[in-house]
Structure formats: C-alpha cells, structure tokens
Amino acid sequence: YDAKKIVLGKDFWKKANDLIKVYEPLVKVLRLVDGDEKLTMNFIYEDVDSTK
Incomplete structure (x- = not known):
C-alpha cells in the first residue's frame, strides 16, 4: 500500500477520530492515577x- 494514499484518505481519519474518542x-x-497528587478513591x- 501507498502510505501517502492511506494517510490522506477519509477512512483513515475517521478511524483515527474514533480511536481518539x-x-x-x-x-x-x-x-x-499515575500523578503525584494523591486523590481519593471516590474521585478516581x-x-x-464517567469513562464507561
């Protein structure tokens, strides 16, 4: 496959946006969770x- 053709295609960017979401x-x-600030479990x- 031609990488340029793939990256410039609409389908590639739609899938990329779906992954970002x-x-x-x-x-x-x-x-x-990985930060230095200690958070309460309730907050986490x-x-x-909300991520579900």
Missing part, C-alpha cells in the same frame, strides 16, 4: 465511571 478518557484516568471511581 475511545482512548482520550482512558488516558485522562491513567494520568490521574467517579472518573472511571
């Missing part, structure tokens, strides 16, 4: 629940 909330929760559970 799925992974963005997960990354947000992972950053909260709320974010995880």
Whole structure:
C-alpha cells in the first residue's frame, strides 16, 4: 500500500477520530492515577465511571 494514499484518505481519519474518542478518557484516568497528587478513591471511581 501507498502510505501517502492511506494517510490522506477519509477512512483513515475517521478511524483515527474514533480511536481518539475511545482512548482520550482512558488516558485522562491513567494520568490521574499515575500523578503525584494523591486523590481519593471516590474521585478516581467517579472518573472511571464517567469513562464507561
């Protein structure tokens, strides 16, 4: 396959946007859990629940 053709195609960008919609909330929760600030479990559970 021609990489340029794939990257410039509408289907590629639609799938990329779909992946971002799925992974963005997960990354947000992972950053909260991995951060230096100590969060209460209730706060973390709320974010995880809203990510579902």
